[in-house]
Amino acid sequence: MSGAVARIGRYVSLYPERVINQTIVELGEATNTGQATIIRFCRLLGFHGFRDIKLALVDDIATERNFVSGQAKANADLGIERLNSSLQLSIQKTAELVDAADMATLARAISATPRAVVFGGGVSQICASLLEYRLLRLGVPVFCVTDSRLAYIAAQKLPANGMAFAVSLSGITADTLDFMKAAQEAGAKTVAITAREKGPLADIADHVLPFHLPGPWPMEGSIRYIAPFVVVVEALAQALDDEMLERRGI
Known part of the structure; x- marks a missing residue:
């Protein structure tokens, strides 16, 4: 340089x-x-932008702080130490991103919706299924669609007070963007759960639930980001449970 x-x-x-x-x-x-x-x-x-290099620096700093000076470590042990450090940091940073007021507002909308649809592609499909399971257990009429074409149709058929949840690590996936736009055209409320707070998906969503990556971009094929994603889902579930208890006067 x-x-x-x-x-x-x-x-x-x-x-x-x-x-x-x-x-x-x-x-x-x-x-x-x-x-x-x-x-x-x-x-x-090799980074997309300034935010991505900051995330990489955070991961490196966390790893250095957890390095035990003067002790020889086997490569496998060092790998586990690095993984443990990055996951703990991403969970902590994600918890800091949770906005209680926004979660409460979102919980009120979810508790009143007649139908919700969840969509995610790639590894985000796994996360989308976890969200579907969590919401179903709380009594929300929700279903997860894994086929992009069917997801688009499902979004088009949402009622005006329906809800569309899009799960995307990158926040730039074309199929996910199409799903969100179709839901908005139908008049439904849209929620983006993504690691990219400022991006195409976040820009068009009514609500954005961000999470912190356990490592630098790209993370194609990795399932590490499921851990901070679960933090977001559980925070949302807690807000929804509180809202339902309040409605019942408990």
Whole structure:
């Protein structure tokens, strides 16, 4: 690297803990560079953008803090230690992202809906099924659709006070976006559960339930992000259970 890009690289190497708490504007001011240069730096390293490199730095810092100095570890043990550290951090960060007021508002809408549909592609299908199971156990009339075409049709048929839940790690999957748009055109309320708080899916959803990745992008094929996803679902389930108890006057 050279010039302004190298300046960013040196700063990130020297002050990683500072960078994870900075905005892209603040990093630009600290390195005397523009936002476009910072994005170029991130992409040179294989990341989509500034948020993704911050997530990678968080994972690296957590791993270093858990490293036991002076003790030799077998490769398998070190791998488990890294996994344990990243999962614990992602669960903690996800819990910090939970907005109690938003959960309560969403719980009221869910408790009044006559029908809800859940959709997710890839590994997100597993998460979508978990959400369906949790809501069904609470008495919500919900069903999970795994076929993208059927999901689109199901979204089109939702009533005006129906609800559509889209689960997507990346928040940019075309089929998931189509599902959400169809639900909105039908007049239903939409909920995005995603690791990308600022993205196409989050931008069009009525409600966004974010979770923190246990490691850097990309995570194709990994099921690690199911752990922080469960935190979001359980927080929603608790809010919904509280809402139902209040309605019954308990």
